[in-house]
Amino acid sequence: MSSIKTLRTDVAIVGGGIVGSSAALALRQMGIGVALLERDLCGSRSSGVNFGGVRRQGRPLSQLPLAQRAHRIWGRLPSLIGTDGEYLRSGHFKIARSESDMASLERYRSQSLDFDLGLELISDARLRERCPWLGARAVGGSLCVEDGQANPRLVSPAFALAAQRAGAQVFERHAVDEVAHDGAMFMLRSGNALEVHAPVLLNCAGAWSGPIATRFDEPVPLRSGNPVMVVTEPMPHFMDWSLGVEGGGIYGRQVARGNLVLGGGAGIAVDADRTRAGSDAIATLAAQAIELLPALRHAHFIRTWSGTEGYLPDRQPVLGPSRTTPGLFHGFGFSGAGFQIGPAAGEVLAELVRDGRSSTPIGAFSIERFFAEEPTTPTPP
Amino acid sequence: MTASCALQPVIVGAGPAGVRAAEALVAHGLRPVVIDEASRAGGQIYRRPPASLAQRSAQALYGFEARRADAVHAAFDALRERIDYRPDSLVWNAHGGRLDVLHGPTRSTSGVPYGQLIVATGATDRVLPVPGWTLPGVYTLGGAQVALKFQGCAIGQRVVFMGTGPLLYLVAYQYAKAGAKVAAVLDTARLADQLAATPAMLRQPAVFAKGVYYVAWLRAHGVALHSGVRPSRVLGDATESRVDGVAWHDGREERTLACDAVGFGYALRSETQLADLLGCRFEFAPLHRAHLPVRDAAGRSSVEGVYLAGDGAGIMGADAAEWAGERAALALLADHGVAVDTARAETLERKLHKLGGFRQGLERAFPVPSDWAAHAPDELVVCRCENITAGTLRQTVSVNGADEMNRLKALSRVGMGRCQGRMCGVAAAEILAHATGLPLQQVGRLRGQAPIKPIPIQLAACEPAGDAGA
Ligand SMILES: Cc1cc2nc3c(=O)[nH]c(=O)nc-3n(C[C@H](O)[C@H](O)[C@H](O)COP(=O)(O)OP(=O)(O)OC[C@H]3O[C@@H](n4cnc5c(N)ncnc54)[C@H](O)[C@@H]3O)c2cc1C
Ligand SMILES: Cc1cc2nc3c(=O)[nH]c(=O)nc-3n(C[C@H](O)[C@H](O)[C@H](O)COP(=O)(O)OP(=O)(O)OC[C@H]3O[C@@H](n4cnc5c(N)ncnc54)[C@H](O)[C@@H]3O)c2cc1C
Numbered sequence: 001m002s003s004i005k006t007l008r009t010d011v012a013i014v015g016g017g018i019v020g021s022s023a024a025l026a027l028r029q030m031g032i033g034v035a036l037l038e039r040d041l042c043g044s045r046s047s048g049v050n051f052g053g054v055r056r057q058g059r060p061l062s063q064l065p066l067a068q069r070a071h072r073i074w075g076r077l078p079s080l081i082g083t084d085g086e087y088l089r090s091g092h093f094k095i096a097r098s099e100s101d102m103a104s105l106e107r108y109r110s111q112s113l114d115f116d117l118g119l120e121l122i123s124d125a126r127l128r129e130r131c132p133w134l135g136a137r138a139v140g141g142s143l144c145v146e147d148g149q150a151n152p153r154l155v156s157p158a159f160a161l162a163a164q165r166a167g168a169q170v171f172e173r174h175a176v177d178e179v180a181h182d183g184a185m186f187m188l189r190s191g192n193a194l195e196v197h198a199p200v201l202l203n204c205a206g207a208w209s210g211p212i213a214t215r216f217d218e219p220v221p222l223r224s225g226n227p228v229m230v231v232t233e234p235m236p237h238f239m240d241w242s243l244g245v246e247g248g249g250i251y252g253r254q255v256a257r258g259n260l261v262l263g264g265g266a267g268i269a270v271d272a273d274r275t276r277a278g279s280d281a282i283a284t285l286a287a288q289a290i291e292l293l294p295a296l297r298h299a300h301f302i303r304t305w306s307g308t309e310g311y312l313p314d315r316q317p318v319l320g321p322s323r324t325t326p327g328l329f330h331g332f333g334f335s336g337a338g339f340q341i342g343p344a345a346g347e348v349l350a351e352l353v354r355d356g357r358s359s360t361p362i363g364a365f366s367i368e369r370f371f372a373e374e375p376t377t378p379t380p381p
Numbered sequence: 382m383t384a385s386c387a388l389q390p391v392i393v394g395a396g397p398a399g400v401r402a403a404e405a406l407v408a409h410g411l412r413p414v415v416i417d418e419a420s421r422a423g424g425q426i427y428r429r430p431p432a433s434l435a436q437r438s439a440q441a442l443y444g445f446e447a448r449r450a451d452a453v454h455a456a457f458d459a460l461r462e463r464i465d466y467r468p469d470s471l472v473w474n475a476h477g478g479r480l481d482v483l484h485g486p487t488r489s490t491s492g493v494p495y496g497q498l499i500v501a502t503g504a505t506d507r508v509l510p511v512p513g514w515t516l517p518g519v520y521t522l523g524g525a526q527v528a529l530k531f532q533g534c535a536i537g538q539r540v541v542f543m544g545t546g547p548l549l550y551l552v553a554y555q556y557a558k559a560g561a562k563v564a565a566v567l568d569t570a571r572l573a574d575q576l577a578a579t580p581a582m583l584r585q586p587a588v589f590a591k592g593v594y595y596v597a598w599l600r601a602h603g604v605a606l607h608s609g610v611r612p613s614r615v616l617g618d619a620t621e622s623r624v625d626g627v628a629w630h631d632g633r634e635e636r637t638l639a640c641d642a643v644g645f646g647y648a649l650r651s652e653t654q655l656a657d658l659l660g661c662r663f664e665f666a667p668l669h670r671a672h673l674p675v676r677d678a679a680g681r682s683s684v685e686g687v688y689l690a691g692d693g694a695g696i697m698g699a700d701a702a703e704w705a706g707e708r709a710a711l712a713l714l715a716d717h718g719v720a721v722d723t724a725r726a727e728t729l730e731r732k733l734h735k736l737g738g739f740r741q742g743l744e745r746a747f748p749v750p751s752d753w754a755a756h757a758p759d760e761l762v763v764c765r766c767e768n769i770t771a772g773t774l775r776q777t778v779s780v781n782g783a784d785e786m787n788r789l790k791a792l793s794r795v796g797m798g799r800c801q802g803r804m805c806g807v808a809a810a811e812i813l814a815h816a817t818g819l820p821l822q823q824v825g826r827l828r829g830q831a832p833i834k835p836i837p838i839q840l841a842a843c844e845p846a847g848d849a850g851a
Contacts, residue, residue: 041788048791153791161781233799233835257767257794268476270660277831279474279481279492279841286842300835302799 005194009033009169011353012188012198014176014212016042018152018339019331020204021159022073022346025080028166030354035196036160036168037188039175043156046206047339049307050152051229051251051263053242054340055092056117057144058108060316062364063341064115069360070344071146077155081162085155086256092147093131093241095292096123096140101246105142117144133238135291141246149242149253152339159343176205179215181325200327200353207310208272209332213318213367216325220370221313222333226267226306228277230285232299234258243292250288260296262289267306277304311335319345319365321352329353330367388717390710391416391480391493393472393655394501396424397449397699398691398706400457402499405710407463409719414465414493416472416482422457425503425523425692426699428530429454442530444555445591449699467493474831475658483836490840497686497713500656500674501706502693504649509753509808511543511645512761513615518624518642522548525644526555535561537642541627543567543612545747546648550595553604556644563604564640567629569647569750571609581742584735588698607631611756615643647749649696650807656694657829659687665822668744669695671807672826678730680709681716688713701736704729753808754815763812764805766798771812778816786825789813799835802827 011027013020016038024034036042054074056067078084096102102123109119122130123140164170171194178189179201186201188194203212210222235258242253250264265281282304289296312318315335322328331349334342348358390406392399395417406413415422421429427443427450443450467482473490474481480493506521513519520528520536522544528536529552539562542553553566582589600606609632616626616637626639656674657663662683663672676682676689688709691702708729711721757763759772773793783789786796786809795809796802802809806827814821 041785044788044791157781157788157792232838276476276658278476279479279831282474282831282841286838290839290842297839299838300799301832301838301841302835303797303801303830304832305830 004192006197007035007169007194008197009035010198011035011200011202012186012196013037013202013204014179014188015204015206015209016160016170016172017045017047017204017206018043018156018159018342019047019206019334019345019349020202021047021156021163022343023202023204023331023349024163024168024170024346025159025166026347026350027353028163028168030350032350032353034163034168035198036163036170037174037176037190037194037196038160038170038172041157041172042160042170043152043158046307046309047156047342048153049229049305050339051227051261052149052152052253052339053092053244053251054087054150055144055147055242055244056115056340057092057119057142057147058094058244059337060364061111061115062316062361064112064117065360066341066344066348066362068115069347070341073343073347074150074340081155081158082165083154083158085158086151087148087155088150089146089148091241092144092244094142094144094244094246095134095138096142096246097137098139102140105140105246109142118146119144131239131241133293133295135294137291143241147242149255150339151255159346179212181216181328186327200329202349202353203328203330203332204349206332207308209310209330213330216322216328218322218324218367218371220318220333220367222310224269224308225311225336226269226275226308227263227336228265228267228281228285228304228306230262230277230282230289230301230304232260232262232296232301235260235295235299238295239293245292250285250292252289252293260289260293260299264288269308273308275306275308277306309334309336314369317345317365318367319348319362320358320367323368323371387496388719389494389496390414390499390713391495391497392499392501393417393480394424394503394691394693395419395422395457395466395468396501396503396691396702397427397453398501398503398693398702398709399424399499400453400460401703401706402501402690402710403460403464404456405707406714407460409714409721412464414467414495416467416470416480416493418469418471420469422466422468423450423454424702426450427453428527430531430533437533444558446699453703471834472655473833473836475655481831483840488837488840490836497688497717498659499688499690499706499709499713500659500682500693501691501702502652502655503702504651504692504696505803506646507648507650507749507807508804509544509647509749509811510757510761510763511612511614512758513617513624514645515762515765516615516617516624517622519615520642520644522546522552522644522646523649526552529555529559535559535642536644537624537640538562539564539640540642540644541565541567541638541640543627543629543643543645544647545570545750546646547592547743547747548646548648549747550592550599552644553599554595557599557602557604563599565605565607565638566599567610567612567627568606568608568747569610569612570747574748575608575746578742578746581738582746584742585739588739611750612645648747649692651693651695652803653693654803654829654833656682656687656689658831658833660684661687661689663826666695667822668741670749670821672822678733679712679726680705681712697733697736697740701733704732708733754811757808757812763808764795764798766800766805767794769793769795769805774809774812775816778813783813784817784819784824786810786813786827790827796827
């Protein structure tokens with residue numbers, strides 16, 4: 001029998017994805033003590049297996065302040081986490097497949113003017129000239145020159161490593177299986193190995209955040225989704241832009257090595273932790289990919305995968321203080337788009353801890369929105 | 382026989398295991414689907430040349446194995462009309478009672494539903510690379526043998542065989558017999574290993590005698606045999622465009638020898654991707670130095686309805702593959718209420734069990750060099766698809782703290798190319814274990830995902846959506 005290790009710190013974090021890890025880093029930069037518990041390896045879940053799109057374009061306007069903040073963080077990635085993580089401001093192009101798509105891209109551009117995304121609409125002859133590799137169904141699109149892409153496998157673990165170097169106590173392979181609060185202090189227990197006591201708790205457990213929220217009487221309609229990813233063998237480089245399609249469906253980018261990474265459709269959850277890309281989803285994605293990029297007709301795909309991501313019905317995250325428990329802050333439910341804004345969400349969580357408020361508007365992400373009409377009496381799960 | 386009418390068994394692999402499994406199912410009135418990537422049945426050891434090539438005799442192709450090869454081929458030919466045989470067909474994905482199959486010649490994919498599945502996917506070479514192994518003219522032992530058996534050609538005029546395992550001497554013998562000049566056989570195992578293993582190996586005197594025969598024959602025909610060597614590198618010619626020789630350390634000094642081709646390998650590794658996709662539970666098997674899908678004595682996997690037979694679930698050799706194939710088929714039948722000959726099932730299990738002891742002996746006689754990782758130089762290319770060196774892997778451990786295979790892959794790209802770790806995974810795991818100081822089993826194994834081998838995007842797109850089961 002090994003005796004349980006007990007430690008006391010300022011902030012305990014559950015989850016070492018990009019959100020929890022960047023919060024840990026930001027807290028350390030403020031001189032605040034941190035213990036982060038990750039049941040697997042940091043950055044091995046959504047944050048490490050996602051598509052790698054680092055884009056602001058297309059986000060709801062309410063997310064743009066946060067996305068702008070993240071944009072600035074991404075711009076100084078090497079000095080922050082010690083690697084560029086293959087981050088490139090290579091441009092993000094959102095494709096229109098019809099005139100009405102084009103109209104909605106135009107609408108988005110005018111609505112987002114305040115945020116200085118620098119969107120440029122391209123169509124007709126200029127479209128063919130700038131991207132001769134694009135399939136015939138595209139009629140135009142919207143380019144955000146400063147959006148781009150990065151390698152999630154490298155970026156997300158690097159945030160955790162940077163936090164650790166900055167003095168955070170990072171416990172990988174430590175699942176939090178018990179959380180308690182005595183009115184002043186939180187207690188987190190990981191099996192018989194570790195017990196952490198802290199006055200502040202950050203719930204950054206990604207798709208698995210629901211139980212912790214529920215534990216504090218804040219059940220939210222969080223569900224898991226499994227976006228499908230496919231990667232081809234390396235091909236001669238032909239495309240810089242990261243691509244999306246208005247209305248969704250498929251996205252793609254070509255990485256430095258030459259492989260095309262493609263995403264779209266829903267995968268299969270083998271169990272709570274393991275996911276697969278099903279062959280029907282692969283078939284649909286493959287057909288769409290060839291339509292979008294005819295050059296892929298002769299390529300092989302060498303791997304498929306999926307991940308487990310937490311979605312909320314309005315596709316907005318929960319980011320902010322608990323409504324029931326002082327000292328508890330949530331940061332989860334990024335609904336398929338948390339890689340780009342993750343680092344800003346981490347900074348916001350750190351600000352909330354230190355200052356009690358965020359310097360970036362986060363009102364739209366309040367957990368209150370799920371309890372609007374109800375009294376604040378605890379609801380059973 | 383009402384139970385059997387409802388059965389819908391599919392066998393993947395038409396090697397000795399798959400053929401005997403099919404035979405047993407047919408004998409009980411079933412008509413299994415047999416899917417095989419190869420164009421003709423026989424599997425690896427009894428691989429048949431394409432029908433278009435001039436027929437060589439079984440004796441010429443399989444030597445001592447000719448009788449068994451003939452028997453397996455004859456068994457298959459007799460079944461041919463009583464099974465649903467799908468050659469040239471690669472199973473590239475599996476889920477929810479359906480296999481996704483790519484049919485090579487017609488370039489089409491389809492979904493094949495199954496009720497019960499026998500996985501008999503066999504093995505490929507275990508590769509522990511040596512500097513220079515990516516030079517043209519370097520083959521795996523299995524590859525060298527396939528060239529001879531299947532295409533009827535040698536990999537070079539003056540060939541060195543290097544590594545360890547029973548295949549080392551066998552392939553050298555087959556090359557020499559076929560008229561190729563075998564410059565030398567370099568075995569990393571020591572003579573002492575082989576002597577120590579003799580008692581265990583004598584459990585299969587016939588097989589043991591064959592091994593002794595190959596060695597004696599090679600020696601009598603003037604082939605230089607060196608044991609206890611440590612390969613240092615494959616040498617290239619002036620322009621590094623072709624093999625020019627090999628260098629090795631014999632314990633005292635570095636030695637070199639000229640040659641124009643090299644066959645190398647360290648026994649075999651199981652092809653476990655399909656079992657992985659099917660969700661079978663894996664465990665580390667110390668004897669095989671690998672994580673393998675767990676099977677009971679009869680071949681049942683941890684997944685209901687999925688059975689494992691032959692080298693695909695642990696290297697036991699061709700005879701064992703035949704027994705295991707038949708045994709798994711009997712288990713499948715019995716599990717679904719079909720009466721089977723239980724005495725036969727017991728006999729098969731006993732034979733398989735007995736072979737286990739011999740298998741341990743083989744591992745002792747031809748141990749994977751335990752110091753391979755320690756001696757692999759930093760500049761050695763481990764992953765040839767992505768050009769990842771041993772040094773990069775070590776750095777990923779020391780700088781980024783990788784201590785598990787999937788993390789090593791994520792950070793370094795090892796195993797991220799076309800082979801998805803099928804070739805480089807073994808070596809990468811050895812390097813990782815050595816660099817971290819962890820036992821091999823603890824560094825884990827690469828997660829499997831579809832496709833099992835690369836698939837043309839266009840073909841995946843053609844597939845009828847919403848097919849059975851998925
Ligand atoms: C396939 C895919 C493609 C995507 N593409 C993009 C994209 O292109 N652009 C983009 O911006 N976003 C994308 N996303 C979304 C993005 O990846 C996520 O929103 C983001 O990574 C969420 O980060 P996180 O830290 O909240 O979650 P995660 O990375 O899931 O981290 C949560 C962590 O908590 C740990 N944890 C859970 N429970 C416990 C517990 N009890 N104890 C200890 N640890 C626990 C988990 O192991 C996990 O590591 C994609 C997601 C997926 C799955
Ligand atoms: C290259 C090589 C040479 C060998 N030579 C010898 C030798 O000379 N002497 C000796 O004693 N032993 C030899 N062995 C070992 C011997 O092959 C095995 O012990 C024996 O063949 C095992 O039989 P099996 O039925 O389990 O598998 P195999 O004979 O390997 O048959 C497996 C079959 O499954 C097919 N298959 C695998 N995956 C898929 C998939 N996803 N979809 C469709 N089909 C699939 C393969 O194409 C193959 O036809 C050799 C092994 C290899 C790899």
